[in-house]
Amino acid sequence: MIWALALAAGAIVGAGVYLSLSRHLLRVVVGVSLIGAAANLVLLAMARATGPEPPVIRAGEVELAAGLDPLPQALVLTAIVIGFSLTCFSLVLVLAIAQRTRDTDGDALRAAEPHPDRDGKPPVEGDA
DSSP states (O other): OHHHHHHHHHHHHHHHHHHHTSSBHHHHHHHHHHHHHHHHHHHHHTTOOOOSOOSOOOTTOSSOOSSOOHHHHHHHHHHHHHHHHHHHHHHHHHHHHHHHHSOOBHHHHHHTSOOOOTTSSOOOTTOO
Protein backbone atom coordinates (compact mmCIF):
# COMPACT_ATOMS: atom_id res chain seq x y z
CA MET A 1 0.00 0.00 0.00
CA ILE A 2 2.79 2.40 0.86
CA TRP A 3 4.44 1.73 -2.51
CA ALA A 4 1.23 2.69 -4.30
CA LEU A 5 1.08 5.97 -2.35
CA ALA A 6 4.76 6.64 -3.08
CA LEU A 7 4.28 6.01 -6.81
CA ALA A 8 1.15 8.18 -6.87
CA ALA A 9 2.94 11.01 -5.07
CA GLY A 10 5.88 10.72 -7.47
CA ALA A 11 3.59 10.82 -10.50
CA ILE A 12 1.72 13.84 -9.15
CA VAL A 13 4.98 15.68 -8.41
CA GLY A 14 6.23 14.86 -11.90
CA ALA A 15 3.08 16.22 -13.50
CA GLY A 16 3.21 19.29 -11.26
CA VAL A 17 6.82 20.06 -12.15
CA TYR A 18 6.09 19.55 -15.85
CA LEU A 19 3.17 21.98 -15.69
CA SER A 20 5.10 24.46 -13.53
CA LEU A 21 7.83 24.71 -16.16
CA SER A 22 5.29 25.69 -18.81
CA ARG A 23 5.12 29.15 -20.38
CA HIS A 24 1.36 29.45 -19.91
CA LEU A 25 0.47 31.00 -16.55
CA LEU A 26 -2.65 28.91 -15.94
CA ARG A 27 -0.63 25.71 -16.31
CA VAL A 28 1.88 27.05 -13.79
CA VAL A 29 -0.92 27.62 -11.26
CA VAL A 30 -2.27 24.09 -11.80
CA GLY A 31 1.26 22.67 -11.49
CA VAL A 32 1.87 24.38 -8.17
CA SER A 33 -1.50 23.09 -6.93
CA LEU A 34 -0.55 19.55 -7.95
CA ILE A 35 2.75 19.77 -6.08
CA GLY A 36 0.82 20.86 -2.98
CA ALA A 37 -1.56 17.91 -3.38
CA ALA A 38 1.40 15.53 -3.63
CA ALA A 39 2.86 16.98 -0.42
CA ASN A 40 -0.49 16.38 1.29
CA LEU A 41 -0.49 12.79 0.06
CA VAL A 42 3.01 12.25 1.47
CA LEU A 43 1.94 13.67 4.83
CA LEU A 44 -1.06 11.33 4.93
CA ALA A 45 1.15 8.38 4.00
CA MET A 46 3.30 9.20 7.02
CA ALA A 47 0.28 8.76 9.32
CA ARG A 48 0.78 4.96 9.33
CA ALA A 49 -2.71 3.69 9.91
CA THR A 50 -2.47 0.86 12.46
CA GLY A 51 -6.14 0.05 12.80
CA PRO A 52 -9.69 1.36 12.71
CA GLU A 53 -9.57 2.60 16.31
CA PRO A 54 -10.19 6.32 16.94
CA PRO A 55 -7.23 8.31 18.31
CA VAL A 56 -8.42 8.28 21.93
CA ILE A 57 -6.21 7.51 24.92
CA ARG A 58 -8.15 5.44 27.40
CA ALA A 59 -8.18 6.14 31.13
CA GLY A 60 -5.07 4.85 32.89
CA GLU A 61 -2.96 4.63 29.71
CA VAL A 62 -0.07 6.92 28.93
CA GLU A 63 0.14 6.67 25.16
CA LEU A 64 -1.98 5.71 22.19
CA ALA A 65 -1.77 1.94 21.73
CA ALA A 66 -3.63 1.61 18.42
CA GLY A 67 -5.33 3.98 16.07
CA LEU A 68 -4.56 6.76 13.68
CA ASP A 69 -2.21 9.58 14.54
CA PRO A 70 -4.28 12.81 14.38
CA LEU A 71 -1.31 15.16 13.86
CA PRO A 72 -0.68 14.40 10.14
CA GLN A 73 -4.40 14.65 9.50
CA ALA A 74 -4.52 18.09 11.13
CA LEU A 75 -1.45 19.18 9.16
CA VAL A 76 -2.99 18.04 5.88
CA LEU A 77 -6.27 19.76 6.66
CA THR A 78 -4.40 23.01 7.31
CA ALA A 79 -2.31 22.53 4.16
CA ILE A 80 -5.45 21.98 2.07
CA VAL A 81 -6.93 25.27 3.26
CA ILE A 82 -3.70 27.17 2.64
CA GLY A 83 -3.24 25.53 -0.77
CA PHE A 84 -6.78 26.40 -1.80
CA SER A 85 -6.30 30.05 -0.83
CA LEU A 86 -2.98 30.16 -2.70
CA THR A 87 -4.63 28.69 -5.79
CA CYS A 88 -7.51 31.19 -5.64
CA PHE A 89 -5.12 34.12 -5.22
CA SER A 90 -2.96 32.87 -8.09
CA LEU A 91 -5.97 32.47 -10.38
CA VAL A 92 -7.15 36.01 -9.61
CA LEU A 93 -3.63 37.27 -10.30
CA VAL A 94 -3.48 35.40 -13.63
CA LEU A 95 -6.90 36.79 -14.61
CA ALA A 96 -5.78 40.33 -13.76
CA ILE A 97 -2.61 39.88 -15.81
CA ALA A 98 -4.60 38.43 -18.70
CA GLN A 99 -7.08 41.33 -18.68
CA ARG A 100 -4.35 43.96 -18.47
CA THR A 101 -1.92 42.54 -21.04
CA ARG A 102 -4.21 40.34 -23.17
CA ASP A 103 -1.54 37.62 -22.94
CA THR A 104 -0.72 34.78 -20.53
CA ASP A 105 2.57 33.69 -22.08
CA GLY A 106 5.33 34.00 -19.49
CA ASP A 107 8.06 34.85 -21.99
CA ALA A 108 5.96 37.55 -23.65
CA LEU A 109 5.21 39.09 -20.25
CA ARG A 110 8.90 39.11 -19.36
CA ALA A 111 9.76 40.85 -22.63
CA ALA A 112 7.09 43.51 -22.01
CA GLU A 113 8.70 44.72 -18.77
CA PRO A 114 10.60 48.02 -18.96
CA HIS A 115 14.37 47.92 -18.82
CA PRO A 116 15.78 48.86 -15.40
CA ASP A 117 17.67 52.10 -14.73
CA ARG A 118 21.34 52.15 -13.76
CA ASP A 119 20.47 51.48 -10.12
CA GLY A 120 18.56 48.33 -11.09
CA LYS A 121 15.14 49.71 -10.22
CA PRO A 122 12.38 49.97 -12.82
CA PRO A 123 11.75 53.48 -14.14
CA VAL A 124 8.90 55.50 -12.65
CA GLU A 125 6.13 56.33 -15.16
CA GLY A 126 5.91 60.04 -14.20
CA ASP A 127 9.65 60.74 -14.71
CA ALA A 128 10.86 61.98 -18.06
